[in-house]
Amino acid sequence: MMEYLKQCILKDGKLKPGNVIKVDSFLNHQLDTDLFVKMGEEFKRRFADKNINKILTIEASGIGLAIIAATFFGNVPVVFAKKTKSSNIADDVYTADVYSYTHQVMNHIVVSKEFLNQDDHILIIDDFLANGEAVMGLLELCKQANASVEGVGIAIEKGFQKGGQLIREKGIQLESLAIIESIDDTSITFR
């Protein structure tokens, strides 16, 4: 548990009906740059023994965390998967389906084949992990490219949804800087 992030969640997270927590004010609309730098540093600490040459994330809100993290991994390049509703996918991209529970729509995510390949040792970064749809999609892209996945780094995991378990069952090192065990109308419990 990263104490600074936990304090941001407790201080500025807004509880909404349906186990929803809004973290717009520091994580995914306004970005608390101090917090991002601390999170990037923490990812480096947790994946210090891994030889990572590229960071993979997904637009839009993963990008800020990914590039700040990259500065702690020797300025490795960042690649972000793009979302598209079109099923008309070019053949020079890797693609996976990602269901958005928030918007109740199926998105396709794509990465150009140029930017992901068998020589890559990938750290996947994203801001939020709930059902794991986005990360599973990114893992699928890495599989298609024969890239090695060295780990997955997440800012906030909702521990009561299935994403974390799905990734850990694959034997992948998953590091979530804060894991929320439960949310109700008035309080948050961390794991």
Next chain:
Amino acid sequence: MMEYLKQCILKDGKLKPGNVIKVDSFLNHQLDTDLFVKMGEEFKRRFADKNINKILTIEASGIGLAIIAATFFGNVPVVFAKKTKSSNIADDVYTADVYSYTHQVMNHIVVSKEFLNQDDHILIIDDFLANGEAVMGLLELCKQANASVEGVGIAIEKGFQKGGQLIREKGIQLESLAIIESIDDTSITFR
């Protein structure tokens, strides 16, 4: 002119029919973290005399450059405007219309009223400036919020399109790290 960026454009930019240059490999799909850090540093140099307390950008590809720049301005927060096709806009946001020439569609951009206000001294950052639609939209959001705009920082400006002129005519300090004067099928000329 920032020499390192110019070399990236000459080495890795791909010329396409219709005065288009693709910079996917270092600016807006894969991000060259080294380059981003150098650009962030250069923005600080060019806006050193301005008292900036927040950076405003637009999803998705502006986010990486904005947060790296923020680390050179004392870790000020970054706010990114979100794009939406819906004209069903909540009343707790500022909104502006932004026409996308690339996708030939009208987008609305929104920023929560919470994150932009009259005490803000804003640096607007984006990766690309062509017709200026995105920046003009961000300026409109700042106007609605009564925020002060201290300047606009752009990675690559297409000098042969109207965006740069529109912004400079408003008396706003616009700093583009590379300005492309012309593109044809085989070569790029910088201003």
